[in-house]
Amino acid sequence: MKVYNLACDLEHHFEGWFASENDFLSQQAGGTLCCPVCDSAHVSRLPSAPHIGGKVSSDEPVSAEPSQSIALSNADHGQLERQIQATFMKAMRDLVGKSEDVGASFAEEARKIHYKESPERSIRGQTSADEVMALREEGIDVLALPEMPVLKNTLQ
Numbered sequence: 107m108k109v110y111n112l113a114c115d116l117e118h119h120f121e122g123w124f125a126s127e128n129d130f131l132s133q134q135a136g137g138t139l140c141c142p143v144c145d146s147a148h149v150s151r152l153p154s155a156p157h158i159g160g161k162v163s164s165d166e167p168v169s170a171e172p173s174q175s176i177a178l179s180n181a182d183h184g185q186l187e188r189q190i191q192a193t194f195m196k197a198m199r200d201l202v203g204k205s206e207d208v209g210a211s212f213a214e215e216a217r218k219i220h221y222k223e224s225p226e227r228s229i230r231g232q233t234s235a236d237e238v239m240a241l242r243e244e245g246i247d248v249l250a251l252p253e254m255p256v257l258k259n260t261l262q
Contacts, residue, residue, distance in 0.1 A: 114141035115148040120189060122149075142196040143189065205230045213237040220246045 108124045118141050124130040130151070133139040137147045205228040208215040212231030218224035233241075238250045 111152040111154045112139075112149050113152055114144060114146040114150075116141070116144055116146060118143040118146075118189070118192075119152070120193065143192040201230070204228055207231060213241060216241055216246055216248065217244070220244070 108127060108130060110122050110124065110130060111119065112122045113119045120142055122130065122139065124133070130139070134149060134151075139149045140147050141149060208229045208231040210232055212229065212233045215224060215229055215231070219226055219229070235250070238248050241248045
């Protein structure tokens, strides 16, 4: 998995996760890589420092306290909040766009797909917490999302 720092031509900074360097390059060249804030397809990779894990010597004391703390100004916090919200909204739009809404018959349809009685596809819908637990006990992978209240200051 490759994680890149990215920016669009309007200077919106965000992070992208890709299966490989070629995956990133093909998405960038194909115009499918878009900014989650403004949907611009003019996205470029920013320089980033590699993370190299090292072994801590047993002679060196390990401090439980961080050597630095991160502080955010109100302006930075607001920008970070908007970026998180934009990323979340983009992910939700992608999820909705790539799945079929089966409504209240979610558990029944998930079982049909699992037992090959219905064609395999991504579905979404509503079901109870008990039903989600029952599906998981049957070996059916289910991602339960809470009902989200309407977001304030949406990016639409």
